[in-house]
Amino acid sequence: MRIARSISAVDTHVCGEPGRVIVGGVPDVPGNTIFEKKCYLEEHGDHLRKMMLREPRGYPASNCNLILPACHPDADAGFVIMEQVEYPPMSGTNTIAVATVLLETGMISAVEPITELTLESPAGLIGVRAEVRDKKVKSVTFENVPAFAVHIDAKIKVPELGEVTVDVAYGGMFYVIAEASQFGLKIKPDNAGEIIRIGEMIKAASQEELPVFHPQQPEIAGVTISQLSSASSSPDADMQNAVVVSTGKLDWERPSTWTGACDRSPCGTGTCAKMAALYARGKLGLHQPFRHAGILGTVFTGELIREVDIGSPYPAVVPTLSGRAWITGTANYMLGPDDPFPEGFTVGDIWGGEL
Numbered sequence: 001m002r003i004a005r006s007i008s009a010v011d012t013h014v015c016g017e018p019g020r021v022i023v024g025g026v027p028d029v030p031g032n033t034i035f036e037k038k039c040y041l042e043e044h045g046d047h048l049r050k051m052m053l054r055e056p057r058g059y060p061a062s063n064c065n066l067i068l069p070a071c072h073p074d075a076d077a078g079f080v081i082m083e084q085v086e087y088p089p090m091s092g093t094n095t096i097a098v099a100t101v102l103l104e105t106g107m108i109s110a111v112e113p114i115t116e117l118t119l120e121s122p123a124g125l126i127g128v129r130a131e132v133r134d135k136k137v138k139s140v141t142f143e144n145v146p147a148f149a150v151h152i153d154a155k156i157k158v159p160e161l162g163e164v165t166v167d168v169a170y171g172g173m174f175y176v177i178a179e180a181s182q183f184g185l186k187i188k189p190d191n192a193g194e195i196i197r198i199g200e201m202i203k204a205a206s207q208e209e210l211p212v213f214h215p216q217q218p219e220i221a222g223v224t225i226s227q228l229s230s231a232s233s234s235p236d237a238d239m240q241n242a243v244v245v246s247t248g249k250l251d252w253e254r255p256s257t258w259t260g261a262c263d264r265s266p267c268g269t270g271t272c273a274k275m276a277a278l279y280a281r282g283k284l285g286l287h288q289p290f291r292h293a294g295i296l297g298t299v300f301t302g303e304l305i306r307e308v309d310i311g312s313p314y315p316a317v318v319p320t321l322s323g324r325a326w327i328t329g330t331a332n333y334m335l336g337p338d339d340p341f342p343e344g345f346t347v348g349d350i351w352g353g354e355l
Contacts, residue, residue, distance in 0.1 A: 004342075005335040007052070009064075010105060012097040014325040015298035016264035019097035020052060020064045021079075023107065025332075033071045034078040035217075038087050038122040041066075041080060047343050049082040054344025057333050060084060060247040060351060061261040065094050067102070075120035076108055084261075085246045089123035089145075089220050090172025092268010092300070092321050096140040099128045100325035103137050110135065121145075123172055123217070141322040144269070146308050147171040147276035148316040150212050158205040166202060168210050169280075171272030171319070173225050176206040180228040180242070187230050187242045187295055195295075196260040199226035199244030215312035227270045237293035241274065243267040247351050259351060265323070266294035271302045272319040279304055279317050286317070 008024035026048065031037035041048065051057065052064045063083055070078040079098045081091045088094075098119065103110040108117055110132045119126045123145045131139040151168040158164050167177040180187055183198055203226040213221035225243060232240040243263035263270070271292040278284035290302045304317040335342055 002337055003334045004337040004339075007333045009052075009331055009333060010101045010327055011329045011331065012100060012325045012327050014093040014096045014265050015294065015300065015323055016296045017093045018062055018264070018328075019094050019325070020058075020062065021098055021101040022052070022064065022066045023101065023105065026066055028069060029066075029080075031071070034068065034080060034120045035089070035122040037068060037071075037078070038080045038089075041082075042087050049087070050343035051335065052333065053082060053084055054346055056341070057344060060259070061245070061264060063091070063094055065098050067098065067107070070120045072120045072125060074118055075125060076117045077102060078120040080122060083245060086224055087122070088173050088224070088269070089217070090121050090126070090269055092142070092144065092172070092271065092323070093263070093265045095119060095121065095126055095128070095142050095268065096323050097325045099130055099140045099142070100137045100327065103130055103132065104135070104327060110137070123220070137325065139322055139324050141320055143305070144272050144319045144321060145172055146310050146316040147272045147319050148310065148312065148314040149277045149280035150174075150314055151210055152277065152280050154210055156202065156205045156209045158201050161198065161201060164202055164205070166206060166210075167277040168206060168212055168223060169273035169277045170212075170214065171274070171276060172269035173273075174212050174220075174223045175225050175227050175243075175270055175273040176203055176210070176223045177227045177229055177274060177277055178202050180230040183228075185228065187228060187240050189295055192242075192262045192295065195228055195242045195262060196244050199228060199242070200246065200260055202226055203244070203246070216310055225270070227267070227274065229274060232293050234293060234297060237291045237299050239274070239290075240293040241266060241270060242295045243270040247346075262295050264294065264296055265298060266292045266300040268300060268321050268323065271300050271321060275302050275304055275319050276317060280315060
């Protein structure tokens, strides 16, 4: 068997959201920080992301992570997050997936009942506390980077929808958040198509009307993801959300081609952004557990543990988030020397516009 490349990975789901973790086959990446390594991959190594996330090895709702040696002396490992249209600075579901894979595969020794480790994400150091029982990771709690709200009750004009009221908040990525009730929508799997259409439209409008950047990392700029929010019908959660991940470029001239994928989990950074918006409104206090359900009804539990100064006019808070991952398989993904699709491919039936 002749192969040009072989990549070893562990596949997981985090409360329903698929997350692939690359554990071998990729040499270290140039850069003095994980953020610099992320930038290098974006500019010079994007073929890896395309190969692993597009067909035939991936599909629209896929995420992928590359485990790398940590750059920071206080970190046990580093990781770069790859999604269909971006390299997010931080992702909660992917952090939970990476921590679970590191511990359950023995890449980092697990200690029962609690293992503590530090991961270096592109957004910064992430402290992780994993509950381990019978060599299985039963829960992962991590301390995220500071979250903050930039806009509360901002008005944007969205073609077809008219004036829409939104919040914009950072939880590791910049989210535009809108109440689903504005559109007469309930958050459930049967409504995913309409959730995606509306989420993509409000994201595109907010990118034009509400420019944002991180005060400490100005390279992190612009709304890149949308979230529809609602009250929860379940006693197991305080609120519910649906986060829309883009799978193509938006074209106002051809809205019928817009497609995306709903985050199958309650979304970690989305939950942190929502907590920051609630804190800014005075509706969520410090040390108050916040149970957030996703479109499948699975729940993450977040908590704001302290306020911090990040050198901006926005009140910033440090969130923690708890959830669980399950390993679903392992694989060696191979590329043949004559494979006609070395960077994979997309088809407009499920992928939408150009990537």
